[in-house]
Amino acid sequence: MFKTSEINKRNQKNEKLFQLLFMVMTLLLILPVAIILGMLVYKGGSVISVDFLFSSPTDGMTAGGIFPAIFGTIWLVSVALLVSVPIGVAAAIYLSEYAPDNWLTRLINLAIINLAGVPSIVHALFGVGAFVIFFGMGTSILAASLTLAIMTMPVVIVASRESLQAVPQAFRVACWNMGATRWQTIRRVVLPNAVSGILTGVILEVSRTAGETAPIMFTGAVFFLPFLPQGVFDQTMALSLHLFVVSTQVPGVPENLPYGVALVLIGMVLIMNSLSIAFRMHLRGKKKW
Amino acid sequence: MVSTTEAIIDTSDRQMNEAPVKLDVRDVSIYYGDDPAIENVTLDVREHEIFGIIGPANAGKTSFLKAINRMDMFTSNMKVKGDIYFGGYDIRKARNIYALRSRIGVVFPLPVGLPMTIYDNVALAPQLSGLKEKAELDVIVERCLTRAALWDEVKDRLDSLGSLLSGGQQQRLTIARALSQSPEVLMLDEFSIAVDPVTTMRIEDVLKELKSEMTIILVTNLVQQARRLADRTAFFLDGECVEIGETEELFAGNVKQQKTLDYIQGKFG
Numbered sequence: 001m002f003k004t005s006e007i008n009k010r011n012q013k014n015e016k017l018f019q020l021l022f023m024v025m026t027l028l029l030i031l032p033v034a035i036i037l038g039m040l041v042y043k044g045g046s047v048i049s050v051d052f053l054f055s056s057p058t059d060g061m062t063a064g065g066i067f068p069a070i071f072g073t074i075w076l077v078s079v080a081l082l083v084s085v086p087i088g089v090a091a092a093i094y095l096s097e098y099a100p101d102n103w104l105t106r107l108i109n110l111a112i113i114n115l116a117g118v119p120s121i122v123h124a125l126f127g128v129g130a131f132v133i134f135f136g137m138g139t140s141i142l143a144a145s146l147t148l149a150i151m152t153m154p155v156v157i158v159a160s161r162e163s164l165q166a167v168p169q170a171f172r173v174a175c176w177n178m179g180a181t182r183w184q185t186i187r188r189v190v191l192p193n194a195v196s197g198i199l200t201g202v203i204l205e206v207s208r209t210a211g212e213t214a215p216i217m218f219t220g221a222v223f224f225l226p227f228l229p230q231g232v233f234d235q236t237m238a239l240s241l242h243l244f245v246v247s248t249q250v251p252g253v254p255e256n257l258p259y260g261v262a263l264v265l266i267g268m269v270l271i272m273n274s275l276s277i278a279f280r281m282h283l284r285g286k287k288k289w
Numbered sequence: 290m291v292s293t294t295e296a297i298i299d300t301s302d303r304q305m306n307e308a309p310v311k312l313d314v315r316d317v318s319i320y321y322g323d324d325p326a327i328e329n330v331t332l333d334v335r336e337h338e339i340f341g342i343i344g345p346a347n348a349g350k351t352s353f354l355k356a357i358n359r360m361d362m363f364t365s366n367m368k369v370k371g372d373i374y375f376g377g378y379d380i381r382k383a384r385n386i387y388a389l390r391s392r393i394g395v396v397f398p399l400p401v402g403l404p405m406t407i408y409d410n411v412a413l414a415p416q417l418s419g420l421k422e423k424a425e426l427d428v429i430v431e432r433c434l435t436r437a438a439l440w441d442e443v444k445d446r447l448d449s450l451g452s453l454l455s456g457g458q459q460q461r462l463t464i465a466r467a468l469s470q471s472p473e474v475l476m477l478d479e480f481s482i483a484v485d486p487v488t489t490m491r492i493e494d495v496l497k498e499l500k501s502e503m504t505i506i507l508v509t510n511l512v513q514q515a516r517r518l519a520d521r522t523a524f525f526l527d528g529e530c531v532e533i534g535e536t537e538e539l540f541a542g543n544v545k546q547q548k549t550l551d552y553i554q555g556k557f558g
Contacts, residue, residue: 101365174401174463176363178414178470179391188413193404 040263047260061224061246062253066261071228072141072236073268076216077209079145079232080152085202087149088156092198095157096164097186116154120214123151127219142232144220151215152205159204163197164190196280203276207269213240223249239265308335310374311474311504312357317371319352319361326352329371330530332523334474339496339505341519341536343512343552348525350508354476357506358393359386376473391418394467394503398479400459402451403466407434407443410451410462414470429469436499437465438491457488464492468499475499476506481514493518512553516540524549 004012051065058064099105127147137143167190175185221238223245229236243265247258312334319326327349334340342350352367359380361367373380375389383389391414403410411430420426430447434440439461443454451462460480467475477496481489496505496518509515515522516536523533524546532539532549544550551557 170401177395179387180417184417
């Protein structure tokens, strides 16, 4: 009754073949991540120390620590998030929950896609023209963060919009039928169930913001600063730019130092990501359908 | 011929006077773009009756319900023409459509347990209309769940998620939620489609009791369900309201249209 025919045999062979193929492709994906992290830890691990993390560079940046750069990156990312998350999420809510399907909405969506496709160096030049010069912010944390915010906003908008739209329409209809306004529905039913997805967008944004170099190098980040920034109108050092500087611009830097800087940068992003992922899992555990 | 028709209208008018009209639907047509879903439907629903609407798929039954609580607002390219009066008020002119919707409870074909606790599912509507008092909410939650025949099963786990209940339980939760609005009209759209027969019978018993407090519109594709529950029944077919009559009369075969009889007897569906 269950005799295996030729076609069965071929199907079963293909089944195994394709499973193997897809698995190998997935494993290939892990390879670069493992190599990068491995190299960084292997070469840069010895550089990391409390002193390295919490002191200023010395000897023309060939020795000492990187604290001003870490501090500056935290500043830049925080201010950028403060600007882009509220605007991005609000825009996503409008696009997903309110916007009628008309030419204006389509135009906005097109603009978002295009904004995401603009190269970061173009954003940098825009930042110089708009924030540094036109709005007179000078090269400052504010100008750099705003440039970063504009550059990463499409990520937040798209991720948030997708997660809002993943909330089943039936929930909204059920709420509207009870006499809820759109906003009541969004607040009580849609947003609580979209938060984890929105958070994913923010995580992605943090990673990108922390790592970008081009948009900040003309707008607010500097080569070297003997003191810490006191406010958003000061210039600052930043990890990404510092990495660029110590790897290519300064002669006589010990070979391991850039690896150490890169390790700190990637470590900061990873810590942020894990915190957000933990928070997201906590939220997901509570909300389910 | 003319006098006979008048005589018929006369008798039906006299019956109509028994209870006041809750919902007066006059010459209503619904279009999606240019495609009509229903055309020129005129009927009235009286207070404290169960008004059944039967008919095969695509007859326009659901669109009709949507028009009553103005959900056309949320459906792109849905247009409603004609007049609908809710307790004498023209709903097309109602400024506060949220208040209108909160007076109409709706139960969908597929149960919708909102992804929040069972308690919150039932407390949501009162909260939306501004009730904050925990003690009052507790009373409403218990009363509505009890009346939806769900309280005994969930009273010990009101904090668990409503969306994780079984299908039949979720449908009773949906009914409890609709009741929490203290609606004047309860509209059920093929509520038993995803519910087991035992639960269906329990819900039907609940509906019979609720009749004393509210008006119920029961859309169903189960002809026998309409027969069991409805006081009067309308037969919709292809966007047309073919016939309205006392349920007993219709099922006794006293129909004006042969199509109605054929449908009731299951000759097509």
